[in-house]
Amino acid sequence: MTYCLGIQTHQGLVMASDSRTNAGMDQVNVCRKMHLYIHEGERVFIILASGGLSITQSVTTLLRRDFDQGRGLASAPTFYDAARVVGEQIRRVGEMDREALKRDKISFNINVLLGGQIAGEKPHLYLIYPQGNPIQATEDSPYLQIGESKYGRPILDRGVRYRLTTLEEAVKFALISLDSTMRSNVTVGPPIDVVVYQNNDLRVRRYRRFTSKDPDLQRIQFQWEHSLRKAVLELPDVDFDEGAEQVI
């Protein structure tokens, strides 16, 4: 399993991913799910991919090959076109593998988050589905998730606001969202990769990988758990009616 998310605020993007892959419970590995395609000063693409490792590797490898040859993501005129480039690549890998997988009842399973910016445009954050079609984050829905998304969603729903949340705050929301997911589902695991992209930078200045023993991450986990319990205990007590006559 995988959990990746992208948050877009008025200041820029935060993209974060876990690193656990597993082919069954007895084959668990670490694998980076974050891929950068950068022409500094001109275009930045941050890709996070969930799904079958063979499929996601094929897609990112072929995107890289094209990019290095000045095609695909390297030449997409707009960010929407870039999202379509990723979708087309997913479809081409689908043409190669979908039938053979289907024969053994394995689904063609890949979802991609694509964040970044092309010079002359605003930054964008897209999700591209296994069918190759894209959707985009909006001011009302300023984050997108792929993989095991439910555990980490409530904190985002409560906290992330496009016009209010700073990038520094968005990093904290992303780490808490990932940590909550890792805690409730062992198939999502560290290290956590985080990129912060500031509007109009057109390069990636802030990247960090958090291992499970990272002292900053441990401090955040500890303080978060402490604050959460305190917040619950400080809630007003709930009065109860005597008796249960109302219940059938």
Next chain:
Amino acid sequence: MTYCLGIQTHQGLVMASDSRTNAGMDQVNVCRKMHLYIHEGERVFIILASGGLSITQSVTTLLRRDFDQGRGLASAPTFYDAARVVGEQIRRVGEMDREALKRDKISFNINVLLGGQIAGEKPHLYLIYPQGNPIQATEDSPYLQIGESKYGRPILDRGVRYRLTTLEEAVKFALISLDSTMRSNVTVGPPIDVVVYQNNDLRVRRYRRFTSKDPDLQRIQFQWEHSLRKAVLELPDVDFDEGAEQVI
């Protein structure tokens, strides 16, 4: 969809359920998912049920009929036997309906939480699966959930401890867990039914139904959201390496 949970601590049980049922998005109704079967001073059973409404109603109706005639839950010698009574009832409804549902590709879908106590025993909390087999909450896993369980799980994982959590605190954890789920999934909705069962009471003294406009619930929601954001903002800032050389 449904979300129900039971929490067992050293002091007793908290059982809580939402009330939304839907047969498709255009037929949304309110339906109590909490059912009490009580012989005061002798036995208390709190049942929460998720799944197809036709199935859960059949099971609880037949359990009630037997209970009122002194059979089934009314005569189970131990709580384990009571869990088996519920499982057998699920299997009997399965015999009535499973084939006909299967013909139209509808799954036989019911999960039941059974909490309570029989005089002479400790309190218990069970989950009974659609196949009729039961599992029990333990000191290490002091809560059980059915239905849309993922959104509301992180707060329970972080906060609920069998030996430390009081019933008053468990109520707050349950309300926050339900509220987080309702917020992230519209197919889970109010009113929320909550029962607090104190060890050895052998009756239900504390029950409350929270509508969406309940002022206490609104105060808890407001204060919780405020505290959560504050807790995130108070987390230590995260330093980032300059550059992204480490990322492939």
